[in-house]
Amino acid sequence: MSTTAPAIHRGLAGVVVDTTEISTVVQDTNSLTYRGYPVQELAARRSFEEVSYLLWNGELPDAAQLADFQARERALRPLDRTTTELLARLPETCHPMDVLRTAVSFFGAQDVTEDDGSPAAHRAKSLNLLAKLPTVVAADQRRRRGLAPIPPDPGLSYAENFFHMCFGAVPDQDVVRCFEISLVLYAEHSFNASTFTARVVTSTLSDLYSAVTAAIGALKGPLHGGANEAVMRMLEEIGDPRTVEPWLDEALASRRTVMGFGHRVYKHGDSRVPIMQEALDRLVSRAADPETTRLATLHAALRHAMLTRRSLHPNLDYPAGLAYHLMGFDTPAFTPIFVMSRITGWTAHITEQLTHNALIRPLASYDGRGERAVPVGR
Numbered sequence: 456m457s458t459t460a461p462a463i464h465r466g467l468a469g470v471v472v473d474t475t476e477i478s479t480v481v482q483d484t485n486s487l488t489y490r491g492y493p494v495q496e497l498a499a500r501r502s503f504e505e506v507s508y509l510l511w512n513g514e515l516p517d518a519a520q521l522a523d524f525q526a527r528e529r530a531l532r533p534l535d536r537t538t539t540e541l542l543a544r545l546p547e548t549c550h551p552m553d554v555l556r557t558a559v560s561f562f563g564a565q566d567v568t569e570d571d572g573s574p575a576a577h578r579a580k581s582l583n584l585l586a587k588l589p590t591v592v593a594a595d596q597r598r599r600r601g602l603a604p605i606p607p608d609p610g611l612s613y614a615e616n617f618f619h620m621c622f623g624a625v626p627d628q629d630v631v632r633c634f635e636i637s638l639v640l641y642a643e644h645s646f647n648a649s650t651f652t653a654r655v656v657t658s659t660l661s662d663l664y665s666a667v668t669a670a671i672g673a674l675k676g677p678l679h680g681g682a683n684e685a686v687m688r689m690l691e692e693i694g695d696p697r698t699v700e701p702w703l704d705e706a707l708a709s710r711r712t713v714m715g716f717g718h719r720v721y722k723h724g725d726s727r728v729p730i731m732q733e734a735l736d737r738l739v740s741r742a743a744d745p746e747t748t749r750l751a752t753l754h755a756a757l758r759h760a761m762l763t764r765r766s767l768h769p770n771l772d773y774p775a776g777l778a779y780h781l782m783g784f785d786t787p788a789f790t791p792i793f794v795m796s797r798i799t800g801w802t803a804h805i806t807e808q809l810t811h812n813a814l815i816r817p818l819a820s821y822d823g824r825g826e827r828a829v830p831v832g833r
């Protein structure tokens with residue numbers, strides 16, 4: 456009897472596993488919408504808090520809803536003493552993503568509120584994470600610089616407060632706006648690897664903190680969110696705009712992955728890149744010092760070379776990585792900043808998964824040893 460070999464979808468490439476109402480990434484038109492709104496328009500016209508509300512509730516908030524949302528988010532920002540002390544004890548040799556993953560796991564262990572899997576219970580837990588993650592990221596960056604944490608300021612927006620907690624000052628509105636644009640662009644991207652991870656964990660009816668902890672682990676990898684950090688390290692390694700071509704010759708000859716280029720879904724350019732690149736260009740032109748010019752020239756030269764030689768376009772991590780560097784953040788904090796934004800998309804998907812849950816459990820085609828007898832033991 457002959458059996459047909461099953462089709463293998465390695466990496467689940469091109470496989471549609473479920474429906475979603477949260478966002479759509481359209482390959483043919485390189486476009487992205489959140490709840491039907493083009494991400495470019497949201498980035499240009501709305502705050503990150505409004506976009507978070509939209510992702511969770513399906514509609515943009517009116518003035519009263521936004522005021523209530525902001526008040527609740529701002530009140531939840533401080534960390535308690537136990538969490539601060541726990542995080543301060545983690546070795547500085549660990550990556551800031553490990554600190555964030557541990558923090559979320561600890562928040563889960565501390566949370567005594569009811570988790571009945573309802574959207575209302577999830578909203579409360581999601582808001583708690585959204586509010587507290589920047590406090591963790593900022594305190595960790597300061598600790599690594601030998602500085603004491605700065606408490607959150609409830610008078611500041613989400614983006615402004617993050618600068619305040621990192622540096623003790625809020626930069627001018629141009630810089631804050633560029634940062635906010637990056638948060639809006641990073642917030643949601645359909646069934647990417649970390650969101651899918653969160654949905655897999657949720658599909659077993661596990662809790663929200665477990666799903667987010669797992670998603671942080673998935674985002675950390677350099678083929679996913681870890682690429683924004685890797686982009687900066689790569690630019691530092693190349694060093695001089697004149698060495699881009701020889702560096703790329705060597706990288707391509709050794710089949711090295713060039714960080715911040717390529718995408719599983721977008722094959723003709725990431726819909727988010729033009730708007731992030733514009734924000735980056737604004738940061739470059741307002742700095743206008745030789746070091747910034749060197750980095751910007753190098754960045755543009757590599758983008759041009761990758762397109763000409765490999766037809767590979769940059770993804771969002773390429774402009775975002777350099778933008779975060781120019782804003783003054785330490786390179787290992789770049790992917791944790793991504794988490795501060797993507798927490799909105801992840802938690803929207805966790806809630807959605809439960810509205811029509813099915814255990815996620817694919818099949819594998821076995822190609823190991825044929826069946827054999829266990830040798831008689833000792």
Ligand SMILES: CC(=O)SCCNC(=O)CCNC(=O)[C@H](O)C(C)(C)COP(=O)(O)OP(=O)(O)OC[C@H]1O[C@@H](n2cnc3c(N)ncnc32)[C@H](O)[C@@H]1OP(=O)(O)O
Pocket residue numbers: 677678679680682711712713714715716717718719720767770771772
């Ligand atoms: C926010 C985000 O997560 S965006 C993604 C961030 N990740 C990165 O920037 C890491 C670098 N990029 C990559 O590794 C890949 O492009 C991925 C993982 C993002 C997508 O991978 P895939 O969908 O498997 O890419 P795909 O298989 O279609 O690649 C096609 C070809 O382009 C090559 N390619 C794709 N991206 C790159 C790259 N960045 N550098 C060098 N070659 C690349 C592949 O090696 C492959 O070559 P081959 O046909 O000779 O084997």
Ligand SMILES: O=C([O-])CC(=O)C(=O)O
Pocket residue numbers: 641643644646647648679719720770771
């Ligand atoms: O969609 C993906 O595969 C990766 C990505 O760009 C994201 O998560 O923002």
